[in-house]
Amino acid sequence: MIRSRYVSIIAPLAIIFLGVLTLLAIPQTRPVVEGFLNGAFGGRNHFNLFSTLARFSILLGMAMSVLVSFRAGLLNIGGEGQLVLGGLTAALVGVYLPGPPLYVSVVALLAAMTAGASWAVLAGLLDRVAKVPLLIGSLLLNYPASYLASYFVSHPFRDVASGATQTHRIMTEARLPRFPGTILDYGILLIGATAILVIALEKTSVFGYRVRMQGYSYGFARTSGFPTGALYYRTLIISGMIAGMTGYTAVFGLNQRYIDGMLTIPLYTWTAIAAVLLAAIIPLITPVTAFFFAMLATGAIGMERSADIPREIGQIVQAVIVLYLAGVGGKMLSGGTKEDH
Amino acid sequence: MQIENQVQPAVCRLNGISKSFGDIQALCDVTFEVRKGEFLAIVGENGAGKSTAMGVLFGLLEPDAGHITFAGERRKLKSARDAIDAGFGMVHQHFKLYPDLTVLENVLVGYEGANGFGLVPFQERRKAVASLIREFEFTLDLDRKISDMPVDARQQVEIVKMLFRGASVVILDEPTAVLTPQECVTLYAMLKRLCAQGKSVVLITHKLGEVMDHSERVLVMRHGALVAERKTSQTDQGELAELMVGRQIETVEKISRIQPQVVASLQGVSVQSGSDKPRLDGVSIELRAGEIFGVAGVTGNGQKELVNAVMGLEKNSAGQIIFQGRDIGGLTVAERRQIGIGYMAEDRMTIGLAARGTIAENLIAGREGPSPKGAVREGHSGFSSYGFLHWRQIRDHAQRLVKNYDIRTPSAMQRVGNLSGGNQQKVVVARELSAAPKLLVVENPCWGVDVGAISFIHRQILQLAETGAAILLISNDLEELFELSDRVGVMFEGRMNRVFDRSELDAFAVGATMSGDEEQRP
Amino acid sequence: MFLDSAIIESIPRFFTPVLLAAIGSALCERAAVFNIALEGMMLVGAFAAVVGCVYTGSWMGGIGFAIVAGAAFGLIFSFFGVQRGGDDIIVSIGLNVLAIGLTAFLLRALFGVQGQFEDPRIVEIPKVNLGPVADIPFIGDLLSGQSILVWFAVLMVFATHFFLNNHYYGLRIRAAGQNASALRSVGVSPERVKTAALVACGILCALGGAQLSISNVTLFTEGMSAGRGWIALVIVMMCSARLPWILPTAILFGLVDAMGFRMQGLGLPQQLTEALPYLLAIVVLIIAFRRKSIRQQALGQSDA
Known part of the structure; x- marks a missing residue:
């Protein structure tokens, strides 16, 4: 059992490694690999590496949001709505709130976190009060959130002069500063600190212990006397807050404004879910898998440039990884077997 | 160990069957036969291999070695279908029923007798099932859903299901575990009638009293091997128990010390x-x-x-x-x-324990938070303070309990789900009693x-x-x-x-x- | 005031994709496969239909390609989710992402475009004209001039209902959903039954996608299933997979879609009207699950 699990991890890695070697060995296919590596890490002054890191930052944020929920056994797959509303709120506060830059920035962060958390709690209320399963409720809430954001930036709050469906820019002083000479902003520090906090507290705090055990078995948590209701909502609030914060960093950092579809089209949330699953919902491994998927996406862009392979190959590979994982990982989310109940 | 008597012909025979799951040898070179019209009992502890043997016989598990013969002919069973076609029927310990389907539908699934268009001739099948129910004096409403029925009626559905397929060898796995003593009497009377009709009954159980009362021949299994075969009339409960466990069983002595308060x-x-x-x-x-x-x-x-x-x-x-x-x-x-107040839940895999958690994590559940004021009880003062866990105390506590309660595990940081059933229950006992x-x-x-x-x-x-x-x-x-x-x-x-x-x-x-x-x- | 003939005429084309997916989903639900990859299956169906049209020059080619693509997705689901025992939710997530990536990838690889693909070779599915019926007010608008798939979808509701209740395989699908190991114990492979349900579901979803891309319009846009797979899932959950209820519920959603479309014409922003079905879905679920949970409580937990 344990041996077969190692095999199922090592075998595909070996195949990929051999595949890459083969590609490198054949002169015609060499540019594919070079393009991938260049896309993920290369460029002038390693510009692309910083693009990868910028994407990693957002993915890590969403992965932490997903991780907190999944670790508690809560199938909150509504991260997208929470992210979008966080980003939208941050943009509106950033553009329209008068005041000193630092004040605007902090208020925007708090507002974004509140927005994300509220959307998550709404899904929770649907689940606990109206008995709509969290998986479905949280997912359905993605759509009103995206459509609302889309409406706001294409009508009332649109930067009409720019010609695109987007808000005005955040004022320069309020933005998250960038590392000199790169497009990577200080948002990654915020997200990184959050990730460290999440990973550390999961292992060392009573709250983390209870959340983990509740995720393993809800019935166990209840009979052990854990405050299951409070744990449920607190977990969702934290999860939504992290998603909202991630939206804030994207708006105040990477994109400097809210652009229609900027948080949904790259499939950040679904990729983050894939990363958490690839890490088998183990906190310490999640940043690694999140980085892997960030690299996969930017590498695919590099391949598109060098070998004219459409960049969507990255998403296909990602999907195949998720499917493979499902095949070897068993019932990671549903828990238990469905037979013999 | 062969008993010589005027035996009926064998309906089927297992020859040198072995089967292992991973490192666990569930069956080891098991050979026995089922004879026509006999009442055969197979006894053994949990995990002795009874259910595995029946799984092999019923085509649900493929043996690693050995083969099965039916009426002297060697046959390979690919699925339960083959076993059913060969005249086998089985009532599993956990009933194999569909709760939201009616009794009639439950009986028909897999044996629908569909016409050329694939449609089920419900009217015709209903008559056939109803007459079978009358024959055995069961009281079953064919249109009732299983989920609305009591346990003994569900068992009757299982039996009807089996007989409707024309089973000539009837296997029952722990059939009386869920029945009251009165219902058991009815069941055994029915099984005796089946024997009289020339069908063979195979009873798998650990209740030796019932074996002594009803069976004709007993097979004893232990650790995946067949250790003994006895005619029921030539053995007694004590001998069977000893054969089953492989040693003298210590009986637990109860001393009542009820206090007035x-x-x-x-x-x-x-x-x-x-x-x-x-x-x-x-x-x-x-x-x-x-x-x-x-x-x-x-x-x-x-x-x-x-x-x-x-x-x-x-x-x-x-x-x-x-x-x-x-x-x-x-x-x-x-x-x-x-x-x-402590609680040892019946469903230890999902309620009593968090199977994916470690032994140490499971052992502190319910006591991970701050102790209530003035209620610090001995032995568990503080697995946490200010919301943070004290891993050293948690580990020490776990190691102590592993030793005191004889939990067989390589380490206290092992996942509970990897332990055997008995050791898992010891974890529950240790947690609750240590409180x-x-x-x-x-x-x-x-x-x-x-x-x-x-x-x-x-x-x-x-x-x-x-x-x-x-x-x-x-x-x-x-x-x-x-x-x-x-x-x-x-x-x-x-x-x-x-x-x-x-x-x-x-x-x-x-x-x-x-x-x-x-x-x-x- | 809203219900004029143009709206009535548009209702069937709005509900048909959702209805087809819902029938497929109901089959999966009955077989206890938690398939939430309807969205992805519809998307590949929509894309395959366009590809089929372009390469065969016929709408039947489009339908054929969609069926093959849908069946393939059903088989992939079955391989990972049923045969390998993977988590249905994870498999679904994988398939949904795969559908998005694959369609976008092939769109560029085959046609060299991004975002949207229009082509004169994309042939519309023929419409059924009912002759004199067409002149009856309202009813004529509703019934006449609808695509073949509309009629197919409505027919499938009744056919599937009949199948589940009277056909031996329908009985086995229901049995597989209730207790797979029981089915195995009578010599029927529950895996095979579930696979059949998944393949049927994949085909139905893909046909729903075809209705989107080669009947409602004749073009393909990335992500054009736009959440309809989830709406279909909601419909099935709300009806507890009982087919007679699925048709009216799907029509209700079709009506809301049609009215939303009309409101766009009246100047309401498209983004808001498109959110309508999801808000309705949430409201509908709240009502449905409240009722269900009250009933469950009244019955007490019955241990099977």
């Missing part, structure tokens, strides 16, 4: 939801220090609700629950645990646990009672209840139908009360 009492406790009739209906009991109060009853007659009400998992709609002189009706689960409860609620503590662990667990429960704790023991196993309890209350349709003193315990009287018969008092 009442630890907990229930006064007219009901649990009700919606407008239906209450699922727990005005139950009153008093538990004294040192007393083990057993609760018998057919599953689903309010036992679960009784436990939930005591533990605070469900709110009682009427009545009072008094613990050490205080009404605890309003307390949460955590508060009840803190004042000294030194004043009242312990125990549900079916020995389900799926091997004999060695059973006597260990029973000893632990008795020892706890001797120290002055009150124990509420809910069990489906009458033998277990009779062995441990000072009094046994019988539940029927949410009410405590009758309470027996230890001295008046009698399987038939208790069984009658279990099926709602109050009049039959001695």
